[in-house]
Amino acid sequence: MKFNKAKCKGLHMGQCNPKHKYRLGGEWIESSPEEKDLGVLVDEKLKNTRQCILAAQKANCILGCIKNSVISRSREVILPLYSALLRPHLEYCVQLWWPQYRRDIELLERVQRRATKLIRGLEHLSYEDRLRELGLFSLEKRRLQGDLPAAFQYLKGAYKKDEDRLFSRACCNRTRGNGLKLKEDRFRLDIRKKFFTMRVVKHWDRLPREVVDTPSLETFTVRLDGALSNLI
Numbered sequence: 001m002k003f004n005k006a007k008c009k010g011l012h013m014g015q016c017n018p019k020h021k022y023r024l025g026g027e028w029i030e031s032s033p034e035e036k037d038l039g040v041l042v043d044e045k046l047k048n049t050r051q052c053i054l055a056a057q058k059a060n061c062i063l064g065c066i067k068n069s070v071i072s073r074s075r076e077v078i079l080p081l082y083s084a085l086l087r088p089h090l091e092y093c094v095q096l097w098w099p100q101y102r103r104d105i106e107l108l109e110r111v112q113r114r115a116t117k118l119i120r121g122l123e124h125l126s127y128e129d130r131l132r133e134l135g136l137f138s139l140e141k142r143r144l145q146g147d148l149p150a151a152f153q154y155l156k157g158a159y160k161k162d163e164d165r166l167f168s169r170a171c172c173n174r175t176r177g178n179g180l181k182l183k184e185d186r187f188r189l190d191i192r193k194k195f196f197t198m199r200v201v202k203h204w205d206r207l208p209r210e211v212v213d214t215p216s217l218e219t220f221t222v223r224l225d226g227a228l229s230n231l232i
Helices: 049-069 075-091 102-117 127-134 139-155 160-166 190-194 196-205 217-230
Strands: 034-037 040-043
Touching: 040 049, 049 075, 049 102, 075 102, 075 139, 102 127, 102 139, 139 196, 139 217, 190 196
Parallel strands: none
Antiparallel strands: 034 040
């Protein structure tokens, strides 16, 4: 395979990275502070703020088009348009670029808040009441809907080679809790808090026993929807 040298760049990660220069053939490769791969922006500090901004901008542009070109404000029209055209931009590969800061979470949530406010008859309700009326979850809870089933599959042996490496079981003899609690590992960098193996632990440990002990992923997903209201 021949590489286009003009499109190859080096991305140095880590605080103590010596930032060596590399060559491809006889040409030096330029360094770059951030690069996009399959639509996801990755920077040298592994921060996701720029990716959140870009996702919110795309979604807001589409929301503006819907607002200016669609006359109807009924939920039968707006809700399918939001689900099909707008929300995918807010959730595309989000398990990889999970927002790290509260300001980024609010930036994404603000898009759904504006979209639900377009629906006739719901304008004067609070955001939480609009979600309840429409049968929707907040984007933060929807991200958990992706994380927790994945953790369930790991812990129930769907990926036997990786389960022991990804999670550590908590040594606890207490009868309270779900009986399958995980241990929160210590880490030096705050950025680790938002890694999948870290962020999912506290939410998993708060799940009730009847959710964790389900025999199948389908049943777990159904019971999880009822338990999400107590997690966030």
